[in-house]
Amino acid sequence: MEKHIPKYIPKYIQGATGEWEVVIGLEIHAQVASEAKLFSGSSTKFGAEPNTHVSFVCSAMPGMLPVINEECVRQAVRTGLAIGCKIYLRSVFDRKNYFYADLPQGYQISQFKDPIVGEGEIIVDLEDGSTKTIGVERLHLEQDAGKSMHDQHPTQTYIDLNRSGVALMEIVSKPDMRSAEEAGAFFRKIRTLVRYAGTCDGNMDQGSMRADVNVSVRRPGAELGIRSETKNVNSIRYMMQVIAFEARRQVDILEDGGEVLQETRQFDPASGTTSSLRSKEEAHDYRYFPDPDLLPLEFTQAFVDDLARGLPELPDAKRKRLINDLGVSEYNAAILVAEKDNADYFEKLIEALAHKTNKPKDELATQAANWVIGDLFGALKKTGKTISECPVSIQDATELLVLQIEGTISGRIAKDVFEIMLETGKNPERIVEEKGLKQLSDTGAIDVIIDEVIADNQDKLIQYRGGKDKLFGFFVGQVMKKSQGKANPQVVNQLLRPKLDG
């Protein structure tokens, strides 16, 4: 089915002297999902007491040596494959040298010239329905530093080395984004992909993902401008604030005849502004060189192929399948695949429904998708829960939808039953049973109700028979009301018409 996709239209910032284009590049730091750190066996568990997940290696004791954690290598390769990037069979770990109290070795082991993952590109969806391709420059593995705690003592800083040595993937985009919306979409897409691949949990509030945001502005089509780099932005909302603020700040400087400085900046969430951290002159000289404690990282194409086979279906492919094979709408499909857990819930539900009803999946998919997105997500949103904390099991959800599909309850009753399920945790069949919510399809019983309604509304009957056809709806409503919504609307329709027509 061909569908019209709106053309991508670049968005410019209106300045006093004309239009400006903002150019954005992101460096996303994603914590590798692994039990142990990149070069030591220490645990990576979040939220432990300070300095309890620290080995001799991650505290940089004299004579200690790094040994690569192979699972972290696999995770980096899986991520590269999920993003669709080139995988390098040989990469090199370098030392990035700088002094800081929470960097015990005095250097960070990273990858500089020869990263494990090279170029790729992803397609993001924009709000106007258009799409945009954004390039990925590279992905490399590196160690995280520890944490300085400045608020524990009036004059001293405390150091927590639990994070020291935890594996990070730095995913560097090309400077392909032109608005905060595009940057947000890129970040979300990367987060979706690492969650699908199972290589990063994507929890920004626990610091599992954060970004350095590079922003510059230029006249549309002109050479790239001087950029600022805002470090360690830890939410998508902040990232979009940084971009808006930096773009405006730089446009103002340029329109006042000034020059933007190449510098590192920091974001203040309270004010929504950025401020200078250090200028180009003050920039560190990291003195990168290959880490002599580690051999170059080498693996075979077979190793990569094996990991590729182990990857789950990725969001773009899943979305295509939901649309083409199951007939889910484009809109619903996009929502369902954005989070792997959501898509998994939906697919399990469809599976169970098909099994129970013996109907083909594509007949069930639209109703199930509407229920998941409308009813279930609505309820989760109200209670601030995610799908992983979903109070409704697949089994109960299936039961509820089957009751509806088989005509045992109406759509309206189904909404009531769902409310009760959320409140009480009871299963739907029991609720329907206990509350007597079963749809009335027994023609005899409905006949009685219809007769009563007609008897009570003789004036309306005369009007109907006088040609006021629209009153048919009134009679249906009255019958439904009298049956407390339980009467099967189709049966009511069938029985009511001949009686009214006489």
Add this chain to the structure above:
Amino acid sequence: MTDLTKLTLAEARDGLAKGDFTSLELTEQYLTVMENGREMNSYIVETTDTALEMAGKADGMIRDGRATGMTGIPIAVKDLFCTKDIHSCASSHILDGFKPKYESTVTANLWQDGAVMLGKTNMDEFAMGSSNETSYYGPVKNPWRATKEDGRLDEGDYVPGGSSGGSAAAVAGDLALAATGSDTGGSIRQPAAFTGLVGMKPTYGRCSRWGMIAFASSLDQAGPITKTVRDAAIMMESMASYDGKDSTSVDRNVPNYEHALTGDIRGMKIGIPKEYRMDGMPKEIEKLWQRGIDWMKAAGAEIIDISLPHTKYALPTYYIVAPAEASSNLARYDGVKYGLRVEGDGLSGMYKNTRAAGFGAEVKRRILIGTYVLSAGYYDAYYLKAQKIRTLIAQDFSKAYEKVDVILTPTAPSPAFAMGGKSDDPIAMYLNDVFTVPASLAGLPAISIPAGLSSDKLPLGLQLIGRAFDEETMLRAAHVLEHAAGFAAKPKIWWGEK
């Protein structure tokens, strides 16, 4: 009881096995002579109680028939090796009070085999030096002193070489039966040559570097300093192992090196590199080298002239690569986690004060050189170029080993020199390593063998360089050279109660 401290390691092993004496008796004798030899300053720490306890355990192993070549052998350990709960400071002020909670793999191997630790030996600070004069704990005195023209012993002190100067002095002065050393550019071989001992650096990757305080990671290797080649073979076998905790350690079977000492080198091809015949080389060194060639020929080896064309670049290359790695390896000594801390204004003030007070002049010089050669704008011209030359030097050797089995050279360009004689001239000091650094850069095994005395009766050494992981051929040649040279001189005792 006889003086057990004059035995070689192999003799002591055999004596222990036969029950002529116990490890406890042997160890006690050493503890006594160590006390008498303190003015040599070869030990920083004497681990008396540990030694006695280990000797007792070793005697148990011997009784139970679980003895290895090293069981019950009292040895000294260079302060560079981390030893659990025992002072391990690489002779630097900046590691003041540091007692690791772990044992280096090399020393753990030795203790596993029943060796006995007598103490930790002095060294050049962080192994940076060729005279053992850069130690925070003061210089080590060579048990050897020059003999003046009138036949009297010089009253001034001589350096034992470096950086494993404490280990070499302790063994040469009979204050230990053998000692561990570490060699980055010659730090085992040059002090062995200066003290009339055997010093062996195995192939890079043979010994685990885990728990060795790092100087230059791509060059550092542990090895033994012993009285004889046989002793070196026995001790090397114990020290060497593959270690999963060191990514540069190599997973290869460790052979019985002593079995390699067949005494037969007939048909062995010995390479003589013309580039080692340097301008201004003392006549007596050149003569010694020629004697070495003649001995090998007489033993049935074939002498082959070879060329190692990039030799002249080895020293400058080494003094770029090693300081570069050191500048990064030593960044962890910042006053935050362990060792010395000198408070200052804020974090950077504390860093500056701690590192200014904690590092000596030579260490600072190398950190500065290393930082410079890695800096933006200089990296390509220095570090990158040095790496390329390093590759060429390794290729020189590979080509040579297509034609020869081992290479024979002098170990050092001079005998031991007077203390203070070169300490103001870093270049003159660095030249000490001119014959030892090429093998280090190529990662090859090399050994220094005592081969004669200088005109003023100081020991001189010859070096054999082997193929990668072919320590056996090298040791076989060294064993023959040792016997041909018949070096039997001992230093005249000037220390302690005479």
